[in-house]
Amino acid sequence: MNRKSNHVLVVGGGTAGSVLAARLSETAGLSVTLLEAGPDHDAYDSAVLDPVWASEAWTGGVAPVATTPMATQTGAIPMIQGRLLGGTSAVNGLATLRGLPSDYDAWAAAGLDGWGWDDVVSTFVAAERDLDFGGSAIHGATGPLPVRRWHRDELSRAHRAYYDGMVETGQPVVADINDPSQLPGIGVFPVTIDEKARRVTTSLAYLTPEVRARPNLEVRTSTEVATVAFDGRRAIGVTLTNGEELEADEVVVAAGTLWSPMLLLRAGIGPADQLAHHGIPTRADLPVGATMSDHLGPGILYGHDGPRGGIAGPAGVVLIGASNGTDVDYHAFPIASSPTDDETRFMMATFLMRSSGRGSVQLGETPEADPIVTAPPLPDDAPDRLRHAFDRLAAWERSAAARELGCEPVEPHDLTAPHAVSTALERLTLSYAHMTGTCPMGSVLDADCRVRGIDGLRVVDASVMPTIPSGNTYLGCVMVAERVAKKMTTVAGGSSGAKPSRGLRGG
Numbered sequence: 001m002n003r004k005s006n007h008v009l010v011v012g013g014g015t016a017g018s019v020l021a022a023r024l025s026e027t028a029g030l031s032v033t034l035l036e037a038g039p040d041h042d043a044y045d046s047a048v049l050d051p052v053w054a055s056e057a058w059t060g061g062v063a064p065v066a067t068t069p070m071a072t073q074t075g076a077i078p079m080i081q082g083r084l085l086g087g088t089s090a091v092n093g094l095a096t097l098r099g100l101p102s103d104y105d106a107w108a109a110a111g112l113d114g115w116g117w118d119d120v121v122s123t124f125v126a127a128e129r130d131l132d133f134g135g136s137a138i139h140g141a142t143g144p145l146p147v148r149r150w151h152r153d154e155l156s157r158a159h160r161a162y163y164d165g166m167v168e169t170g171q172p173v174v175a176d177i178n179d180p181s182q183l184p185g186i187g188v189f190p191v192t193i194d195e196k197a198r199r200v201t202t203s204l205a206y207l208t209p210e211v212r213a214r215p216n217l218e219v220r221t222s223t224e225v226a227t228v229a230f231d232g233r234r235a236i237g238v239t240l241t242n243g244e245e246l247e248a249d250e251v252v253v254a255a256g257t258l259w260s261p262m263l264l265l266r267a268g269i270g271p272a273d274q275l276a277h278h279g280i281p282t283r284a285d286l287p288v289g290a291t292m293s294d295h296l297g298p299g300i301l302y303g304h305d306g307p308r309g310g311i312a313g314p315a316g317v318v319l320i321g322a323s324n325g326t327d328v329d330y331h332a333f334p335i336a337s338s339p340t341d342d343e344t345r346f347m348m349a350t351f352l353m354r355s356s357g358r359g360s361v362q363l364g365e366t367p368e369a370d371p372i373v374t375a376p377p378l379p380d381d382a383p384d385r386l387r388h389a390f391d392r393l394a395a396w397e398r399s400a401a402a403r404e405l406g407c408e409p410v411e412p413h414d415l416t417a418p419h420a421v422s423t424a425l426e427r428l429t430l431s432y433a434h435m436t437g438t439c440p441m442g443s444v445l446d447a448d449c450r451v452r453g454i455d456g457l458r459v460v461d462a463s464v465m466p467t468i469p470s471g472n473t474y475l476g477c478v479m480v481a482e483r484v485a486k487k488m489t490t491v492a493g494g495s496s497g498a499k500p501s502r503g504l505r506g507g
């Protein structure tokens with residue numbers, strides 16, 4: 001390949017990588033190549049875009065995924081990441097949450113200038129085209145991502161019974177769970193779907209045909225990066241798994257929480273003792289992979305009278321709870337069955353959203369092997385905090401709406417029993433699949449997501465989050481990518497003539 005000037009290689013065309021490629025290529029002075037291991041949009045099964053099949057998407061039934069086991073206290077859980085253009089935004093549960101102001105203010109308080117709530121909220125607003133609240137002080141009307149809340153008639157029967165029963169038991173109704181001033185309470189998930197209730201991945205929203213036609217953007221799918229290439233401490237390109245070498249002025253790794261740290265570790269950027277164990281010379285001694293966060297908690301099993309009903313994705317309605325009366329610290333929501341499942345079952349997920357425990361991503365037996373992934377430990381106060389959620393759910397079980405659904409607890413049978421919470425934690429703990437923080441700003445990266453001690457290399461995806469937001473993580477990845485792209489294009493001389501990415505409908 002010919003050497004281009006101001007050439008940026010983006011490794012991974014997933015949630016963050018798609019945003020980066022679109023925004024960077026708005027600057028004509030940059031040339032951008034996006035390298036995605038998985039296939040292009042034409043590989044999307046129609047069910048990828050149909051939210052009701054989201055469970056099939058995330059288990060790999062209708063979309064290419066990579067599955068890696070994560071060791072937890074209760075055994076190994078399969079960790080899934082989308083392996084296609086759009087990445088995990090093509091297989092996730094579509095929930096589109098920002099987290100709380102205090103999450104980002106903690107980043108700024110840790111010394112990461114430009115990442116406090118007042119800095120990032122405008123980026124959340126600019127990224128969205130909120131079909132319900134767009135054009136207000138806290139919601140955008142013109143961004144690439146269409147965001148709306150499920151309509152009542154789109155919800156499954158379990159979702160509707162949950163919402164009605166929670167209202168019946170006195171939980172405050174939250175019209176907009178992305179408005180922190182309204183929390184805690186019961187609300188409908190905002191989701192990234194269009195007016196016709198079709199999933200819109202970040203690649204569909206940002207890498208529109210118009211954007212892909214830019215002369216300074218090349219999107220290469222089915223193209224897997226094997227390693228980052230260096231000249232001393234400067235990243236100078238990548239080598240693909242087919243042996244092809246690509247040069248660049250800057251490499252931006254956006255391969256996701258499990259694979260971005262692996263690319264760094266294989267290149268000698270990581271904990272010196274781990275690298276020495278594998279005979280990899282240390283290029284930079286940094287805690288890569290050492291500080292992984294996630295949201296964890298038990299999935300309570302229920303039976304109900306079928307059928308499922310509705311077209312909403314598995315997560316439709318959520319109780320955002322506060323165990324101490326003020327801080328939002330758990331999500332409790334029914335994951336409705338998929339149409340092919342036994343439609344008389346659903347799972348009530350109860351996830352702790354504030355947790356300081358750290359897991360890890362480490363090299364496997366050989367540097368080429370899949371990573372060894374270990375979940376963060378559950379916090380010591382998990383049983384006390386979840387007691388609050390279990391009490392709310394027990395009250396919901398007694399509501400008229402739950403009884404009308406024919407709702408029957410399967411496991412645990414009695415949420416009020418003295419050991420119900422600890423038994424559920426031991427037997428039923430799940431991951432919300434919000435793995436973050438394996439290449440965090442502050443230790444591995446500076447506040448512009450540049451790898452410390454290395455030139456020409458950034459990481460921009462869920463890995464960079466120094467602490468996990470107390471909301472779902474996909475929208476945070478979009479926000480991070482938008483902000484870093486802006487920093488990079490400002491340095492490169494700003495915009496250019498190319499029309500900004502405006503989303504599927506150009507609106």
Ligand SMILES: Cc1cc2nc3c(=O)[nH]c(=O)nc-3n(C[C@H](O)[C@H](O)[C@H](O)COP(=O)(O)OP(=O)(O)OC[C@H]3O[C@@H](n4cnc5c(N)ncnc54)[C@H](O)[C@@H]3O)c2cc1C
Pocket residue numbers: 011012013014015016017035036037038058079080081082083084085086087088089091092093094095096097223224225226254255256257259315432433434435460461462463471472473474475477
């Ligand atoms: C089942 C599931 C459900 C979820 N539900 C929600 C939800 O409802 N709401 C929410 O906010 N969050 C949800 N999440 C989490 C959220 O989707 C992720 O945090 C987010 O999408 C991660 O984005 P990313 O850019 O870090 O990585 P990804 O979107 O995973 O992108 C990484 C990309 O890099 C590519 N890649 C990897 N290695 C290479 C390589 N060597 N060469 C080239 N390309 C490579 C991959 O193929 C992939 O396309 C869910 C996650 C899962 C797994």
